[in-house]
Structures are given as structure tokens and as C-alpha cells.
Amino acid sequence: MEINxxxxxxxxxxxxxxxVNLFEDVKISGGAIGELDKLMDGAISDLISDGEVTGKxxxxxxxxxxxxxxxxxxIVLGLGKVENFDTNVIRWASGVVxxxxxRIGVRVVATIVYxxxxxxxxxxxAASAMAExxxxxxxRFDKYKSDKGKKTLERxxxxxxxxxxxxxxxAGVLEGIVIAEAVNRCRNMANEPxxxxxxxxxxxxxxxxxxxxxxxxxxxxxxxxxxxxxGAFLGVSQGSAEPPKMIVLRYLGNPSDQQNICALIGKGITxxxxxxxxxxxxxxxxxxxxxxxxxxxxCAMQAVAAIKPRxxxxxxxxxxxxxxxxxxxxxxxxxxxxxxxxxxxDNTDAEGRLVIADAITYxxxxxxxxxxxxxxxxxxxxxxxxxxxxxVFGNDQELVAQVVGAGDSEGEPxxxxxxxxxxxxxxxxxxxxxxxxxxxxxxxIIGAQIxxxxxxxxxxxxxxxxxxxxxxxxxxxxxxxxxxxxxxTLVRLFRNLAVT
Ligand code: BES
Ligand code: ZN
Ligand code: MN
Numbered sequence: 084m085e086i087n088x089x090x091x092x093x094x095x096x097x098x099x100x101x102x103v104n105l106f107e108d109v110k111i112s113g114g115a116i117g118e119l120d121k122l123m124d125g126a127i128s129d130l131i132s133d134g135e136v137t138g139k140x141x142x143x144x145x146x147x148x149x150x151x152x153x154x155x156x157x158i159v160l161g162l163g164k165v166e167n168f169d170t171n172v173i174r175w176a177s178g179v180v181x182x183x184x185x186r187i188g189v190r191v192v193a194t195i196v197y198x199x200x201x202x203x204x205x206x207x208x209a210a211s212a213m214a215e216x217x218x219x220x221x222x223r224f225d226k227y228k229s230d231k232g233k234k235t236l237e238r239x240x241x242x243x244x245x246x247x248x249x250x251x252x253x254a255g256v257l258e259g260i261v262i263a264e265a266v267n268r269c270r271n272m273a274n275e276p277x278x279x280x281x282x283x284x285x286x287x288x289x290x291x292x293x294x295x296x297x298x299x300x301x302x303x304x305x306x307x308x309x310x311x312x313x314g315a316f317l318g319v320s321q322g323s324a325e326p327p328k329m330i331v332l333r334y335l336g337n338p339s340d341q342q343n344i345c346a347l348i349g350k351g352i353t354x355x356x357x358x359x360x361x362x363x364x365x366x367x368x369x370x371x372x373x374x375x376x377x378x379x380x381x382c383a384m385q386a387v388a389a390i391k392p393r394x395x396x397x398x399x400x401x402x403x404x405x406x407x408x409x410x411x412x413x414x415x416x417x418x419x420x421x422x423x424x425x426x427x428x429d430n431t432d433a434e435g436r437l438v439i440a441d442a443i444t445y446x447x448x449x450x451x452x453x454x455x456x457x458x459x460x461x462x463x464x465x466x467x468x469x470x471x472x473x474x475v476f477g478n479d480q481e482l483v484a485q486v487v488g489a490g491d492s493e494g495e496p497x498x499x500x501x502x503x504x505x506x507x508x509x510x511x512x513x514x515x516x517x518x519x520x521x522x523x524x525x526x527x528i529i530g531a532q533i534x535x536x537x538x539x540x541x542x543x544x545x546x547x548x549x550x551x552x553x554x555x556x557x558x559x560x561x562x563x564x565x566x567x568x569x570x571x572t573l574v575r576l577f578r579n580l581a582v583t
Pocket of ligand 2: 352355373432434435459460
């Protein structure tokens with residue numbers, strides 16, 4: 084699908100449909116919708132008086148123009164109340180309308196940018212959210228279906244009659260495409276089944292991302308990890324026949340300050356069976372998505388390499404399966420982490436913290452002073468927050484606030500959890516420095532704090548995406564399956580953290 088931008092009036096376009104928008108409780112006056120209403124002898128205002136068209140968020144009304152104007156159809160999209168309007172509404176409603184257009188078999192459409200008029204938004208931000216919403220909303224994971232959806236939206240032209248705005252809209256659309264492609268790539272990776280997205284396959288994706296973005300890449304093999312004494316990571320991988328990979332990507336956006344490195348670590352468990360502490364079989368297939376954090380990290384780097392913020396990022400994805408093979412680690416085993424600290428593996432299903440512990444130590448050995456990790460870490464985060472927001476934890480309130488702020492502006496909300504010393508006693512071990520679990524209570528905090536034990540002086544934020552990386556329902560730009568969360572937040576965060 085192609086999105087282009089052009090100067091002109093949608094009213095005169097010879098396309099299969101034009102899209103205009105309406106706010107709730109706002110009279111139509113000027114603009115494209117007013118003009119169309121006049122040309123169609125008041126058809127839109129009639130429907131408004133009748134109460135059929137209200138402008139409610141997500142409402143779609145299709146009006147056949149019957150030869151009165153060049154386009155065959157006018158689609159009126161409701162945007163809800165003006166006071167609730169923001170880029171998140173644009174993104175969501177764009178997904179809704181794009182899928183509707185595809186469903187009715189329309190292939191070529193023209194639209195204005197929602198919200199730069201009455202909504203009062205900056206045209207660049209509005210256009211970016213619109214392109215994102217369309218491309219995210221149209222996403223399908225159908226590569227393994229013989230019978231693919233035949234209807235496709237081919238071309239959407241974003242139009243404005245104000246030449247001063249067109250350049251901004253164009254920049255916004257291009258940016259939106261970059262972001263949406265990164266999110267959709269992340270969704271693709273996380274939706275792939277575990278037999279086709281192995282640690283080796285993740286490393287191949289990373290290589291492609293690095294090459295296209297002119298980034299340095301290094302893939303540590305098992306022997307390298309043995310040399311580095313990554314005992315926690317290796318312990319997790321030893322029950323699997325698939326070779327583990329520690330993927331390291333370097334983006335140097337601020338070469339004049341090379342000591343200032345921000346690490347971005349993503350959990351890359353390509354299948355989490357639980358290991359010897361095996362999971363129940365119902366729903367185990369969902370654990371193909373246990374590399375969603377790793378995918379988000381790599382795909383955020385794809386967008387970063389295109390947008391080029393002035394910041395240095397060390398992206399790390401510890402990728403392995405967690406399997407119960409004959410060589411698998413056992414509950415009760417003690418592993419020595421790269422940091423030198425020992426961990427009693429109380430439960431082999433608490434593997435995420437083990438692989439991230441070594442990745443954090445590695446990041447610090449490479450000079451990272453700020454660390455963000457992204458992981459489908461705990462089922463408990465869904466008990467606490469559902470799938471509405473991502474849990475965030477950290478040792479540096481300013482960094483946590485930056486994550487929350489970036490999430491807010493991207494419509495990917497975060498909620499911070501506390502970290503208290505008193506939780507420590509839950510994961511004390513009788514035989515090692517700590518154990519990898521802490522009983523039934525406060526599961527997500529315990530997971531976070533165990534990871535935090537390996538942070539040594541750096542600022543750190545931990546994002547538990549176990550509840551938000553997957554959706555069971557379609558809503559606006561969100562589709563069923565992998566969501567691609569938090570790619571957009573990460574890209575926004577790095578743009579915000581970049582020096583200007
Ligand atoms: N990958 C899981 C967490 C998860 C659960 C992600 C549901 C997505 C959906 C993680 O490795 C895990 O198994 N965590 C355990 C930790 C426990 C053993 C301390 C959990 O949440 O039960
Ligand atoms: Zn896991
Ligand atoms: Mn697990």
C-alpha cells in the first residue's frame with residue numbers, strides 16, 4: 084500500500100472514496116466536509132439532523148454520491164469530542180477507517196489530515212499518527228495462509244489546500260511510515276511460530292536491520308558466552324538443541340560523546356516451555372511470543388537508524404529457547420552469572436531474569452550508563468494491570484518519568500510499580516547469593532528487583548510487557564496477535580533523550 088501527499092482539494096478528486104471527518108457536537112461549517120455537503124445538496128447535514136451521523140468516535144457513514152461529484156463515495160469518520168482529541172484518536176480512528184475501506188473493496192482513496200483544522204493539532208504530528216494508524220490497522224499476518232485476503236487498499240492520497248502545510252504533512256507521513264514499518268516488523272517477528280523464529284532467525288533479522296541501518300553488529304555464540312562466563316544465560320539455553328545467540332547492535336548517533344551509551348536490552352526467549360518447571364499445555368503456544376521484547380528492541384533500532392537521533396545506543400538481545408531437554412538445568416541448580424553473583428535456580432520457568440541479568444552485566448562492561456530492559460517477564464503483570472498498560476520499574480525516577488512520558492505521547496500507557504528493600508527477603512537463598520523466584524506475592528516486583536540486583540551504578544528502567552505485547556482483540560490500529568508494543572515508545576524515548 085502506498086501513501087502519498089499532494090496539494091489540492093479532495094472534493095474534486097476522481098477516486099473511489101474520499102474521507103472527511105466530523106467531531107461530536109460540532110456543527111459542520113467550512114472545510115472539505117462543508118463543501119461536500121453543499122455539492123451534495125445538504126446530504127451530510129440532513130443525516131446529522133436525522134441523528135444518523137453524530138461524529139461519535141469511530142462512527143463511519145458511507146454516502147454514495149450518485150454522480151454529483153467525481154468521487155463515488157464520501158466516508159464521514161467520527162472523531163469523538165473535540166476536548167478528547169489527540170494523536171492517539173487519530174491513530175485509532177485511522178485504523179478503523181482503513182479496515183472499513185478495505186472490507187468494502189475500495190482501493191484508491193483521498194483524505195484530509197484529521198484534526199489540523201478544528202482539532203488544532205500540529206499537521207506533522209497529525210499526519211504521522213494518521214499514516215501509522217492506517218498501516219498498523221491494515222496489518223495482517225497471513226503469510227502461511229494459502230487463501231490470503233484478496234482485498235487491499237492500494238493508494239491513499241493525503242491532501243491539503245494549504246501549500247504551507249503540505250511539506251509538514253509530507254514529513255509527518257514519511258515518519259509515520261518508518262515507525263509503522265518498524266512496529267509491523269516487530270509484530271511479524273513475534274507472530275512467527277517458534278520453529279521459524281529461532282535464536283538463529285532472530286540473529287538474521289538483526290543482521291538485516293543492522294545492514295540496512297548502517298549499524299555495527301556482533302553476534303556472540305555459545306563459545307563467546309562461555310568465555311565471558313555468562314552462566315545464567317547459558318544455564319537457560321542448555322536444555323535446547325537450538326544454538327543460543329547474544330545479539331549486540333551498536334548505533335552511534337552522537338559520535339562526539341562516545342562514552343555516553345544507553346543500553347537497550349530485550350528478552351529473546353523464542354519459546355518458553357518453562358523448562359523442567361514445565362508450563363501447563365493449555366496456552367503454551369502463546370510462549371512463541373516470549374521474544375517480543377527482543378523483537379521490539381531490534382525493530383526500534385530499525386526506526387532509530389532511519390530517524391537518526393543524536394544518542395548512542397547499545398542494543399542487546401539475549402536469544403535462546405527455554406526447553407526441558409536432557410541437558411536442561413534443574414530446579415535447585417546454582418549458576419554463576421557474568422557478574423560473579425550466584426543464583427539458585429528455584430524455578431526454571433523464571434528464565435527471563437536469568438538471561439537479562441547477564442545481558443545487563445555485559446552492557447555495563449561495554450560502558451553503558453543508562454539501561455532500559457524490555458521483557459515479557461511475568462504473568463503477574465497481567466493480574467495487576469491487564470492488557471491496558473505496561474508495568475515500569477526503575478532505580479532512577481527521571482528515567483522512569485521519561486519512559487512514562489514517551490508512552491503517554493504514543494498512546495502506549497505505562498504504570499510504575501514500587502521497589503522496596505523489604506521485598507529482597509523474598510528471594511534470599513540459603514545456598515547462593517539469591518534465588519530466581521520469590522514466592523507467590525508481588526511477582527512482577529520480585530522479577531524486576533532480581534534484575535535490578537545486576538545493575539551496578541547505572542540508571543535503569545525495566546518494562547514488563549507480558550500483558551501488552553499481545554492482544555486478543557482488534558481495536559483501531561491494534562490487531563489480534565502481537566501488538567508491537569513498545570516500539571513506538573522506545574523510538575519516542577530515544578528522540579526525547581537525544582541531545583539537540
Ligand atoms: N514468559 C513468562 C511470562 C509470561 C507469562 C509472558 C504469560 C507472557 C504471558 C516468564 O518466563 C515466566 O514464566 N514467568 C513466571 C515466573 C515465575 C515462575 C516466578 C510466571 O509469570 O509465572
Ligand atoms: Zn519467559
Ligand atoms: Mn518462563
